Amino acid sequence: MAQQLTNAKMVVDKDFKVSEIDPRIYGSFIEHLGRAVYGGIYEPGHPEADDSGFRKDVLELVKELQVPIVRYPGGNMVSAYNWEDGVGPKDKRPSRLELAWRSIENNQVGTNEFMDWAKKAGTDVMMAVNLGTRGIDAARNLLEYTNHPGGTYYSDLRRSHGYEQPHKIKTWCLGNEMDGPWQLGGKTAEEYGRTAYETAKAMKLVDPDIELVSCGSSSSNMPTFPQWEATTLEHTYEYADYVSLHQYYTNYENDTANFLAKSMEMDHFIGTVVSTCDYIKAKKRSNKTINLSFDEWNVWFHSTAEDQKVEPWQTGPPLLEDVYTFEDAVLVGSLLHTLLKHSDRVKMACMAQLVNVIAPIMTDNGGRVWKQTIFYPYYYTSLYGRGTALNPVIHSPKYDSKEFTDVPYLDTSVVYNEEKEELVVFATNRHLENTLKVDCDIRSFEGFVVTEHVVLEHDDPKAVNTVGEEQVKPHHNGKSYMENGHLQGILPKMSWNMIRLHKQK
Incomplete structure (x- = not known):
């Protein structure tokens, strides 16, 4: 049966600029959690393992995504992590009880190995320090180990481990989710603010060129939010460059229309944090603007029941291995729109996580690697969402859902790459039933023509990809076209789309 048609309009103009997009908005995250490291990026003995034990098939998919920065090593895990356990000769590294996820950490991958992997993946590293069970000393020593050229105890220790040149890690997280009662060494806002301030002060003395991320609330649902941000930034504002945001989106109610509106929740979250940062800026009479690092975001809920069944104290157990559906991929596309629409303040973001653990990339131990449904909106937005974010004027019919009112059927982000003379919508x-025809006025882009329309669609919102069958994957048969200076975008029901236009030569 042919889909009914719903109409929407939008105007896109070169002068309606949001911001230049920091490529780090397409970052990701690898934590020592489940099979993210052991069985994910690292599996010695696998047919695809390189000389260092890293899986080349996984590396190829990571490189395909063009991930610019990866947060490491946690996550909840970092709040009890002793970084010294993961450096030096592997046969002398201790195995530890990893309390955040009740696993065994054998420390066969540590700081230097991960830096090696990042170099192979073509990505930078966002390093997190332990402000739970440790603090100033461990943080400054790790920074000295990674970034100082030589001639001191920790820099020479690195050199003795075979790394003559410093790693020069630029971006550092001051702890993780410190307001969470699940966090080892969790703190009140005042306690964290003081600890983070003193740690930041020491770290900037070791290396003034680093940038620091102050720990925000664990999510917008926390009772501490947003007072946590206001209180902690009172302390850290002088040294911090960013404040972190974390949020995961669920569909426990099995309500697709409501689920697809949850990018509005992300939008409101970002707006509240921006307002809080700017309140502290005004209160301090500061000329400095704190930007945002949305360094944990994704859909996460499928594996919750299964995770309760996993026996504790294993190395690389199958934890948080959500199998993503088509509707998850559609929401992920909208979450990426939201990040781009706020690219004036959101400068970094990390899809959490990258491999096996709530991830776009999945592996079998000893076997194959495959792409989850959410891989595709991430892939296309990362590749083609580089340049200037534009702010389109949208006129769309709307609907109400259980949690949201006035939800536009059309959700979009627009990127203009002037150097490539490319416009990407x-x-x-x-809409769960109707095709959306979008009349898009792009008269300021004279001579631009449609060169590609990628569509991610499926009749079953619950369709998934597995190692043996990729049910959800994009096609290039989108039906958009130009007409009298207007782009006519034809968006199938419940779909994510990328329409690329180039200036005709």
Whole structure:
């Protein structure tokens, strides 16, 4: 049966600029959690393992995504992590009880190995320090180990481990989710603010060129939010460059229309944190603007029941291995729209995580690697969402859902790459039944023509990809076209789309 048609309009103009997009908005995250490291990026003995034990098939997919920065090593895990356990000769490294996820950490991958992997993956590293069970000393010593050229105890220790040149890690997280009662060494806002301030002061003395991320609330649902941000930034504002945001989105109610609107929740979260940062800026009479690092975001809920069944004290157990559906991929596309629409303040973001653990990339131990449904909106937005984010004027019919009112059926972000003379429209049709025809006035882009329309669609919102069958993957048969200076975007029901236009030569 042919889909009914719903109409929407939008105007895109070169002068409606949001911001230049920091490529680090397409970052990701690897934590020592489940099979993210052991069985994910690292599996010695695997047919695809290189001389260092890293899986080349996984590396190829990571490189395909063009991930610019990866947060490491946690996550909840970092709040009890002794970084010294993961350096030096592997046969002398201790195995530890990893309390955040009740696993065994054998420390066969540590700081230097991960830096090696990052170099192979073509990505930078966002390093987190332990402000739970440790603090100033461990943080400054780790920074000395990674970034100081030589001639001191920790820099020479690195050199003795075979790394003559410093790693020069630029971006550092001051702890993780410190307001969470699940966090080892969790703190009140005042306690964290003081600890983070003193740690930041020491770290900037060791290396003034680093940038620091102050720990925000664990999510917008926390009772501490947003007072946590206000209180902690009172302390850390002088030294911090960013404040972190974390949020995961669920569909426990099995309500697709409501689920697809949850990018509005992300939008509100970002707006509240921006307001809080700017309140502290005004209160301090500061000329400095704190930007945002949305360094944990994704859909996460499928594996919750299964995780309760996993026996504790294993190395690399199958934890948080959500199998993503088509509707998850559509929401992920909209979450990426939201990050781009806020690229004036959101400068870094990390899809959490990258491999096996709530991830776009999945592996079998000893076997194959495959792409989850959420891989595709991440892939296309990372590749083609580089340049200047534009702010389109949208006129779309709307709907109400259980949690949200006035939800536009059309959700979109627009990127202009002047150097490539390329305009890219990323668009989600949230309508569960109707095709959305979008009349897009792009007269300021004279001579531009449609060169590609990628569509991610499926009749079953619950369709998934497995190692043996990729049910959800994009096609290039989108039906958009130009007409009298207007782009006519044809968006199938419940779909994520990328329409690329180039200036005709």
